[in-house]
Amino acid sequence: MILVVNNKASETEINQIKEKIEKMGCGVHESIGLNYHIIGVVGDTSSIDPGIFQASGLIDKIIHVQESYKKSNRLFHPENTEIKVGNEIIGGKKISIIAGPCSVESEDQILSIAESVKASGASFLRGGAFKPRTSPYSFQGLRKHGLELLKYAREKTGLPIVTEIMSTEYLDDFVEDVDIIQVGARNMQNFELLRELGKTNKPILLKRGLCATIEELLMSAEYIMAGGNENVILCERGIRTFEKYTRNTLDLSAIPAIKKLSHLPVIVDPSHAAGKWWMVEPLSKAAISVGADGLIIEVHNDPENALCDGDQSIKPNRFHELMGKLKLLAEIEERKI
Ligand code: PEP
Ligand code: MN
Numbered sequence: 137m138i139l140v141v142n143n144k145a146s147e148t149e150i151n152q153i154k155e156k157i158e159k160m161g162c163g164v165h166e167s168i169g170l171n172y173h174i175i176g177v178v179g180d181t182s183s184i185d186p187g188i189f190q191a192s193g194l195i196d197k198i199i200h201v202q203e204s205y206k207k208s209n210r211l212f213h214p215e216n217t218e219i220k221v222g223n224e225i226i227g228g229k230k231i232s233i234i235a236g237p238c239s240v241e242s243e244d245q246i247l248s249i250a251e252s253v254k255a256s257g258a259s260f261l262r263g264g265a266f267k268p269r270t271s272p273y274s275f276q277g278l279r280k281h282g283l284e285l286l287k288y289a290r291e292k293t294g295l296p297i298v299t300e301i302m303s304t305e306y307l308d309d310f311v312e313d314v315d316i317i318q319v320g321a322r323n324m325q326n327f328e329l330l331r332e333l334g335k336t337n338k339p340i341l342l343k344r345g346l347c348a349t350i351e352e353l354l355m356s357a358e359y360i361m362a363g364g365n366e367n368v369i370l371c372e373r374g375i376r377t378f379e380k381y382t383r384n385t386l387d388l389s390a391i392p393a394i395k396k397l398s399h400l401p402v403i404v405d406p407s408h409a410a411g412k413w414w415m416v417e418p419l420s421k422a423a424i425s426v427g428a429d430g431l432i433i434e435v436h437n438d439p440e441n442a443l444c445d446g447d448q449s450i451k452p453n454r455f456h457e458l459m460g461k462l463k464l465l466a467e468i469e470e471r472k473i
Contacts (some may be wrong), residue, residue, distance in 0.1 A: 137181040138211055139189055140197040141173040149194050150175075160184060165206065167213045176201075176212040178362075203397070205354040207361040208368070213399040219339050219367050221315050222296045224259050226339070226369055227401030231466050231473050232430035234298050234316075234403070235455060236262035238445035239275065240282040248437050250289040252452035256459045257473060260316065261286070261295040262432055266302045267444060268322045275443040280306070283313055290315075298341060298432070304332045316341050321373055321408075324348055324356050334363020341432075343371040343405065350390055354398055370394060370402045371432065372423075374409030383411025383448070386419055391426045403430035407448045413439065416450050417458050424465045431462075 141150060150173075154164045157177050162184070165176035177184070186198045201211050218227045226232045235253040240246045240263040250261045265282025267275065278285065283306075286297045296315035301307065302323065310317050316339045323329055324345035333340050340360055344353045357368045372391060374384025386409035394402045406419035420431050436442045436449035450458070459473065466473045 137177040137184065137186070138199040138201060139175040139177065139195045140199070141175060142194050142196050143173065145173075145194040149192070153189065153192065153194065156188070165212055167215075169215055172214065174212065174214070176206060178206050203351070203354075205351070205358045205398070207366065208354050208357040208398045208400055210397060210399045215399060217366070217399045217401060219369060219401060221260075221339050224296065226403075227429050229471055230259075231424060231428070231462070231471050232260065232403065233258045233459070233462075233473060234260040234262045234430060234432040235435045236298075237264075237436045237442065238407075238434050238449065239264040239267050239277050239443055240285050240299075241278070241443050243285055243288065245437065246285050246289045247292060249435055249452065250293045250295055252437070253435055253455060254293045254295050256452070256456040257463070258295065258455075258459075260298050261289055261293065262298045262318075262434075263289075264444070265299050266306070268300070268302060268320050269444070280309065283309060287313055301329070301333075304329055307332055307336075311336050311338055315339070316369070319343060319356075321345050321348075324353065327356075327359055330356055330359035331363055334360040334365045337365055337367065339367040339369060340365065341369045341371055341403070343373050344375065344387075344390070346376045346384070348375070350393055350397070354394070357398070357400060368400050369430075370398070370400050371405055372402065372409075372428075373405035373432075382409070382415070384409050386410065386422075388422055388426050391423065391428050395427055401429040402427075403432055404428040405432045407432070407434035407445070407450075411448050413448055413450050413454075416448070417454075417461070420458060420462060421465055424462060424469060424471075427469075433458075 162179035235258040267277035300318040404423035439446040
């Protein structure tokens, strides 16, 4: 339930409304814009009689929110959410480019890639330290040592780091060391993990599950936001369909759909969607054209010998060329990179 507050309401009167909501066992989600003041009622509102708010004369309109996601719902927050990470803002005019290898493999590897993607204009460095591999016999990542190497690359290049958390075991290290915590597709519905991340105030990059609907993705964002952490960035990374030619099917329509339903920033991962390096360019261009707020791209200096996802990784020189083209496209969309 959303209460659109009358502009004549005083602060004391607004506080009285908020207290009333809390007394009814619900949460308050306030959003104030240039021309609006909204109080979102979060929780089980089924037994609330809207008349008790209307009687005060302070509420212009009451909107019933049909969807089960509330805090992530655009009705609760009509303006786009902008998430500040260091000196960068995700979800604003700038399209954020996150680039780096699938996994951190060595100091030389991560440093060399970090330096080249930075020189090409990337704003964030990605790299997996804890890897969710289908086979337990595949490379599982350098784990804590990988985190140390990412920190070293950040220190050398100034690029903020994005890396995946797999369980709550190292949560304190992630909160301390990482700039954006990634929740991978396979953990999108690990509700215990989402709940714990909701207790932090770290930006969370939440990837869409392999077979998850848009609504399920938004409900997972809601788990994090319900705990008080509203710094959620959504990521479309392809979903599983009957098509086998590509690793996944990039659901481009999800981007405008999510933008309509939610105020959260949405980025696209063309690398995991396609599974093929030569598709990264066309899918990146498409993502910008449908309104993505950013891209997360796998870049490797030696893809043939990469320990993970070499087939979908582009080389630094290709990334450089791609960035030049994406900058032009961003201008058409009245954005910048
Ligand atoms: C990744 O980003 O390296 C990754 C494993 O992605 P996803 O969770 O989308 O498969
Ligand atoms: Mn990967």
